[in-house]
Amino acid sequence: MKYAFSFLAVIALILIAGVGSQIAGMPYFFGVFVPYVAIAVFLVGFVYRVVQWAKSPVPFSIQTTCGQGKSLEFIKHNRLEAPDTTAEVVARMLLEIFTFRSLFRNTKSEIYDGPKITYESSKWLWLFGIVFHYSFLIVVIRHMRLFLNPVPEVVAFLDWADSMFEIGTPSMYMTTAGLIAGAALLFSRRLVNRHVRYISLANDYFPLVLIFAIGVTGALMRHFLRDGIDIVAIKQLAVGLVTFHPVIDGEIGAIFYIHVFLVASLLVYFPFSKLMHLGGVFLSPTRNMKNNSRAVRHTNPWNPDIKPHSxxxxxxxxxxxxxxxxxxxxxxxxxxxxxx
Amino acid sequence: MYNKGTIIPGLVIFIVFVTFPLWYNGLNAGTVPKPDLPIGQKECVAPAAEMRDNHMKLLNEWRDAVLREDDRVMVKVGGKEYRKGLQMACMQCHNDKEKFCDSCHTYAAVQPTCWDCHLTPKEAASKKETH
Incomplete structure (x- = not known):
């Protein structure tokens, strides 16, 4: 029932913001105080986590080697899978960060009568992951139209390209569908796949449910529950927040405060959860170390200083x-x- | 702390990226648009608040009704009758696209597709002169 807990937690957050924002005076709490606290916790927490990681020594040379390391000249070196120079490491890291290359190798194993075990490539995780992450990235960049005044051409262009199918008015964004579908698929993968379900914890389900709810409230606000969604008042508040003169002009619908509160919850939750893979992907020693342990001696930085004694x-x-x-x-x- | 040379620049880039709106706006929120309201006409097809939130839906419904269902009925606003439509009704009072529509749309980077087909009153006037 670990996933049920995640749903309950998100429903509680929705109720807090939905009911709370309707109390007189509380819009300032949900629209100004909560976002400021959330972004502060996010930034400080993020830096704290990265610094903690940076303080941890890497005792061994532990790159994951997925191909032939650099050896004698007549043995073909696999430069991406066993990088030997900084440039090769950077290339491998970029491919990992931008294309999720390691997920492409995901396999699934099944036992048949015999007993016989089979392994087969399973690209679903990679596909759902890439749809989800790129949609999320574009959604975040698109939201900059509400924080930046005047709106840069790039953001306006992205907004136009994302809604180029002109479905309905205001027109539907492709990435809204991508984000919601991606979160739903990643969530159902955890339920459907027995192996993954067995190792899934509440902290695996919760962020997916939370992001799913963020996507759904955003779509509801844009397309269905438009009452009280005056985009000028909302942008005035958003620009006000980033210029430290927040103003709430008139009444903004509860759905807006629910959306903002869920995003704030995500930001606060972020540094203390698995979502830190945003920073962690850059700091994983299995990816960012050179596969040169034959050529260069890796010294454990916490080794005591022992002098040689002949x-x-x-x-x-x-x-x-x-x-x-x-x-x-x-x-x-x-x-x-x-x-x- | 190990690898200060990469960790610190990395964190600085991250913080600058997250706080980008701060640097871009430079603590200047700019002006909030004040669309020019029509002179003489105080009423619209719906109350102002509802129009602010939902005008795009209404326009879409009107377009479908007029063009796809051939339903160009008369709309009565403040005692005057108009033929249903953007140019025939809305823009009779809101007759300055630049000062009414664009003021908010530019602020919020909304690019409505109305003008792919419709003429603004200014364009319509110039067309009349040439023909």
Missing amino acids: YAGYEDEFREFMVDAGIPVEKELPAQKDEA
Whole structure:
């Protein structure tokens, strides 16, 4: 019932904002105070998490090698799968970040009578993931039209391109559908696939349900529950927030406050959850290290500083005791003066 | 902290990116659009608040009714009758596209498709002169 908990949590958030924003004076709480707190927690929390990661030493050279490492000249080096130089690492990282290359290798295993186990490529995760993430990115950039005054050409163009099918008025965005469908598919994958369902926790379901609810409230606000959605008043508030002079002019519909509250919840939740893979993807040692452990010695930064101690030095230190104990030495003790 | 040389620039880029509206606007919210209201006519087909929120839906319904269902009836606003339509009704009072429609649409970066087919009153006037 881990997913039921996520639904309950999101419904609670919706009720808090939906009912709360209707109390006199509370629009300022939900429209001004909550967003400021959320963005502050997001930024401070994000930096804190990255700094904590950066403080952790990497004791071993642990890149994931997916191909032939650099070796002798006649052995073909796989430059992307076992990067040897910084440029190759950067290329591998860029492909990972922009195309989710490692998800493309996702496999599923099944047991048949026999018993016999089979493995087969399963690209659904990659497909849902890429639809979801790119839709989300474009949705976020599109929202800049409400925060930037005047609106840059790029944002206006993106807005136009995203709604180029002109379905309804205001016209539907492709990425709204992509975001909602992506979240729903990633969520249902966790329910349908037994293996993934077994390892799924409430903190896997919750962000998906939350983002799904953000997408749905956004679409409802744009297309269906338009009463009280005066875009000029909303932009005035949004631009006001980023210029530190927030104004709430007139009444804005409850659906707007629900949407904003859910986004604020996401921002607050972000730094303390798996969503930190936004920063983590850059910091994963299995991807960002060079596959050059044969050529360059990887030093564990937390190793204590142990100086080398050769046998000659050891004998120098303990020669007297060794001679006393009758242990053979390579270099005899210097002749004693009083015996001479 | 390890790898300061990459971590710190990375975090700086991230923060600048997230707080981009701050740098772009430069703490200047700009002016909120005040569309020019028609002189003499105080009423519209619906109350002002409803028009602000839902005018685009109404226009779409009108377009479908007039063009696809051939239903160009008369609309009565403030005692005067108009033929249903953007140019025939709405723009009889809201006769300045630039000062009425565009003021908010530019502010919110909305690009309505009305003018793909319709003429603005200014364009219509210039057409009459040439023909």
